[in-house]
Amino acid sequence: MIKRLLILLLAIQIGALLALAYALYRWWHPAWRAASGAPWPALACLAVAALAVLLVRLLINANNFRLSRRGRGATPAAHALDRRGAARLFAHEFFSSMLTSSYYMLRPLGMRLQPRARGLPVLLIHGYACNSGYWLPMSKLLARAGISHYGVDLEPPGAPIDDFVPQVHAAVERLCEATGSTQVIVLAHSMGGLVARAYLRRHGAARIARVITLGTPHHGTALAGFGPGSNAVQMRRDSEWLASLAATEAYLQRQLFSSIYSVHDNIVAPQESSDLPGARNLVFGAVGHVALGRHPEIMRCALAEIKTATPV
Template sequence: MMSARRMLRKFLLVQALAGTAIALAAWRWFGAAPWAAVALGLASVVLVRLAINMNNFLVSACFASPTPPEFRIGWAGRVRLLAEEFKSSMLHTSWFMPRATACMRVYESSLVPAHVPPHAPVLLVHGYGCNSGYWSYLIPRLDRARISHASVDLEPVLGDIDGYVPLVQQAVEELCRATGAGQVALVAHSMGGLVVRAWMRVHGTARVARVITLGSPHHGTGMAKFGRGPNVVQMRCNRGVASDWLQELGRSEDPATRALITSIYTHHDNIVSPQTSSHLPGARNIEFGGVGHVALGCNARVLDAVMGELAALSPRSMPHTPAPSLLLVDDDAFMRELLADAVQGQGWRVLTAASGAEALAVLAREPVAVVVSDHVMPGLRGAALLEQVRQRYPGAYRILLSGSQDEGAVEITSALASGAAHRFLAKPWSGAVLLAALHEAFGLQQARAAL
C-alpha cells in the first residue's frame, strides 16, 4: 500500500540523484568549479519543478471558467500567484509532507481563555497525493486559538474515495472520545472535501458542526484526466459534465446537509478547473482571487477565512450566534499578517483584503461589524474606501490606519470630520491600543444592536 510519505520520499530521492548527476557531469566533463557544479545541479531541479508548476497553470487554462471582474489580476499579480504556488508546492512536497504523520492535539477546557467562545474540535482531511503535512500552516493557528484538532492520512494514495470513509469515521469517533465533544468541524482540502461529503452520505450529519472545504472539485475537474487511480476517475469532469460518482453524491444531499458546508475556493486554481466547480449550491461559498491550489493551505487571507468560520461555531446544544466579523484592509501582506495575529483569539471572525476593491467585494457578500483600513494604498486609498463603506454599509464601525500622517493628512482629517472614519490610529500601532479600540468598537455595535 503506497503512502504519500513514501511516494514523496522516493520523488525526493530521484530529484537528489538527478541533481547529483548533473553536478558531477558539470564538474568532471565540463570543468566547472565544485561550487558551480553543485549550484547547477540544484538549479536544474528547481527549474524543473518550476516548469511543472507553470505547466499546471497553462493546462488548467484549457478548462478554466471565466474570472469575475473583481478577481482579475494583472501581470504583477500573476507573478505573485506563481511565486506563492511554487513556494507552497516546494515546501509541502519537499519538507512538510515527507516528514509528517497523522496526529491529535487536545486542549483541556481549563486551558482555554475565558473570553474565547467554546470551539468544536477540528478534523483535518487532506487532498489527493498529500498527507497530514499539508496542514503545517493551519495547525499553528489552531494551537494559538487552543482548538483541539486531529489529522488523518488517506491511504492508499490511489484509492477509491468511498474507501477512505472508514478512516474518517474512525478519526471522528476518536476525536470525539478524546475531547468529550458531540460534534466536530471538518476542514478538508481538494479531494478531501469529497471524502468528507462521502462520509456524510454514509454516516449522516449528527457529528458535524461544520464542514469547510478548500478548493474541492465538487463538480469535477478537467485536470483529473491526467491523473491515475480510481479517485481521479471519480473527480473527472468531461466537457462540463461531472462524473457519475459526483452526480450521485450530489443527489444524496438534502438542503440541510448543504447548509452545513462552507466552500472556500479561488478563481485562479491551477488544479480544479473550471474553477467554479468548487461553487456548491446551497452551501456558503467564499471566493478568492490570486491564490493557487496548493497555496490555499498557507495563504494568510484564506486561513483567516477558515479561522473565522471556526470562530463562529459553538456546540449545537448552545444558542448559535455567529461571531461578529472584523475586516482588515492593507496592501502589504506582512502588515495584514501582523494585524490578523494581533486580533486572533478575541472571538471575532477575522477577514482580510489586500485592496480597497477587494474589501468592497468582501463587504458585498457578507456582513462586517468593524472595518480597519490602512490609508496609503494604491488605487482606492483608505479614506476613500471608508467613505464608500459609510455610504453603502453605514452600520459598520470604521477605523483608519496610517504610517505617514503628513502624506494624506488632509484626507485623514476630512474623513474624521465627515464621519467616513470613526477613529484614526497611527502606525506603528500598539497591539494594546488596537485591541482596546476594537473592543470599544464591537461594544458600541453590540449596544446598538440591543436597542
C-alpha cells in the same frame, strides 16, 4: 505511504542532482585544471544542477497553470490580475508546492490536543496525493487559538473516495472520544471535501457541526484526467460518481458547508466547480490550489468559520 513515497521522490531528485553535478564537473574539469584544488568549480556544478532540478519543478507547476487556464471559467472583474499580480500568484503557488512536498508532508500531524481547548475540535482532511502534513501551517494557527485538532491520513492514495469514509468515521469517533465533544468541525482541502460529503451521505450529520472546504472540485475538474488512481477518475468533470453523490446526499446537509475557493485555482478547472449550491460560498482571488492551506487570508477566513460554528 505518502510520506514514504515522498522520501523516495526526494531521494531520486537528490540523486539526479548529484549525478548531473558530477557529469558537469567531468565535462568542464579540463578547463579548470589551472584552478586545481579550488572549491568553486565543484560548487558551481552543484549550483547549476540544483537550478536544473528546480527548473523541472517550475515547469510542472507552470504546466498546471496552463492546463487550468484552458479549462478555466470566467474571472470576475473584481479579481482580475495584471502581470505583476499573476507573477506573485505563480511565485507563491510554486513556493507553497515546494514547501509542502519537501517539508510539510514529511511531518504528519496526528492528534493535537490543546490543554485549555476552546470551541469544537477540528478534523483536518487532506486532498489528493497529500497527507496530514499539508495542514502544518493551519495546525499552528489552530494551536494558537486553543483549538484541538486531528489530521487524518487517508490510505491508500489512489483508492476510491468511498473507501476513505471508514477512515474518516474512525477519526471522527476518536476525536470526539479524545476531547469529550459530541461533534466536530471538518476542514478539508480539495478531494478531502468530497470525502467529507461521502461521509455525510453514509453516516449523516449527527457528529458534524460544520464542514469547511478549501478548493474542493465539487463538480469535478478537467485536470483530474491527468491523475492516476480511482479517486482521480471520480473527480473528473461530469463523472458518474459525482452525479451519484449529488443525487443521493441530503440537500439540507449542504447548509453545513462553507466552500472557500479561488478563482485562480490552478488545479480545479473550471474554478467555479468549487461553488456548492446550498452552501456558504466564499470566493477569493490570486491564490493557487496548494497555497490555499497556507495563505494568510484563507487561513484567517477558515479560522473565522471555525470559531462561528456551533453544535447543531
